[in-house]
Amino acid sequence: MSLLHAVLGFVATQPMTGYELGKAFSTTAAHFWPADQSQLYRTLHRAEADGLVESTTVEQASRPDRRLYSILEPGRAALKTWLASPLEPDTSREPFLLRLFFAASLGAAGVIELLDQRRSSAVELLTTLDALAASAPPKFSKPALAIRLQYATLESGRAHARAEITWLDELRSQLADPKESTR
Amino acid sequence: MSLLHAVLGFVATQPMTGYELGKAFSTTAAHFWPADQSQLYRTLHRAEADGLVESTTVEQASRPDRRLYSILEPGRAALKTWLASPLEPDTSREPFLLRLFFAASLGAAGVIELLDQRRSSAVELLTTLDALAASAPPKFSKPALAIRLQYATLESGRAHARAEITWLDELRSQLADPKESTR
DNA sequence: GTCGAATATAGGACTAGTCCTATATGGAGT
DNA sequence: ACTCCATATAGGACTAGTCCTATATTCGAC
Incomplete structure (x- = not known):
């Protein structure tokens, strides 16, 4: 609520x-x-x-x-x-992970296609957030706390989008080149 | 659904x-x-x-x-x-970001407390995922695709948890030491 | 000149998910 | 002795959120 x-x-x-x-x-x-x-x-x-x-x-x-x-x-x-109030633990749903979890029947090629689709959405999101961050940057040295926090939520989105892209790339290369699957 | x-x-x-x-x-x-x-x-x-x-x-x-x-x-x-089926865009809710967005009235100290609470949850999650990953590692060089994908969802969670922690730390130090707020 | 978007609010129908409770029993811990 | 946990399924009440539609006007685009 x-x-x-x-x-x-x-x-x-x-x-x-x-x-x-x-x-x-x-x-x-x-x-x-x-x-x-x-x-x-x-x-x-x-x-x-x-x-x-x-x-x-x-x-x-x-x-x-x-x-x-x-x-x-x-x-x-x-x-x-x-x-x-106390922070309750996160219980968010990740439809993409759910799909990936059960995606084996698509075969390696199909999974890679899935990863590529996801990657382009993530890149799109990242560029949107980059644009937002650029259009409202806290240029002055001591912006109001509220402004900073709002900016921080943008930063969070960017950090996660970057992490997502990195993870996707690693997984993709691992699947594309099975020799590299050490650990 | x-x-x-x-x-x-x-x-x-x-x-x-x-x-x-x-x-x-x-x-x-x-x-x-x-x-x-x-x-x-x-x-x-x-x-x-x-x-x-x-x-x-x-x-x-x-x-x-x-x-x-x-x-x-x-x-x-x-x-x-x-x-x-086509991947629909993510519309996930992030209660923590919502809170942070409006947290200015807590003051810098209050916000830092909030960040610390969040950080310990993130660390807790990360260690849980680490334990899971360690208990079911794909040691053999060519595990079945399904196993790999299930492992990949774990990796995703870990990557995001790490990104969250890094982001929290950066934000925290920026708030704790206002001099460093260039950009 | 028609079509869609912006402005501005609101109701109806529906769905997925949450929380709590009920039922029944055996075993482990204190 | 008592309580809690695991096994195993299920219904009731409720809530937040989604999707669609309605209403009414003006402005810009093509």
Whole structure:
């Protein structure tokens, strides 16, 4: 149930509409927390019903009215509690590894094809993250902590993408040239 | 809906009961595909209803009867189709990154504590994977493809765990010693 | 001039997964 | 004596998330 906390986190920095929240997610947090548009609005509704945020309706002429959400004290408290709560162990699913695990029936050539597909996705992701990192670099020596942390999540994505590519390359060469399989 | 495919993958190698399947998951695939026990049995039921697997009941004296599942042709076909289907882009959630992204209000010291907690989990994971890798090493020069691929998923976990630790260390030292924050 | 994208919100239907509980018994540990 | 763990399967309640659709307008592209 962390989408709620993400929503609170964003809204705590400044009042936003659901639409803006969606933008914020897709431009800054998409690679580690994809947010479904419907789910976002539902989460906002629930947060308001629970008294964590409040909304004011801003009327617009030729567009649907905007609902501007602001955080309330209970919301800020919930955010704080979440930040201080113990880290639960990761239980993430890796569809690619699952596939690889059972891919033997594709034969070595088929597996290599699979690895190549995966590699190009990883490269694509890496270049996207590189571009993001380049477009918002912390050039000054003492950026605000928040900025640094946001940048750090980008760095994390890049580090993992690089690790993925290296691992893929090693596995590929091992499979392509069976002589090298010492250990 | 990949648990189904994982189940088919396991059952295709040899007939198994739900219980054995649970063991197989937790000992070999847990780090990239946690399988809930209830969900496993439900998936088996559905797979049988869909004609992908069949089960024979093995009566036991002082234990509940075992239901031994075997794969059927349609199941094998479904497995093959899945293996050949296009790789969809990853949309995994990273609760830790989400937290870090919004962790500025903890202050530098609080964030460092968070990083340290994360680091010890990562180290713990890495040592678990190291132990697994050591206990089942492909010592012979030409192991079967299936064995190699299963080993490769372990290697993937290790590579990512190492990348995570390195990233954490870099971030930590950058936060702990603000002078070094060039770029 | 038509088609899609951006702006802006929202509901319906569905699915996979989680957590808890139930049932039954034998064996190992303290 | 008591509790916990392993064996073995299964249902109930719930939740978060996905996918699709609806509504309404304006602007730019081709």
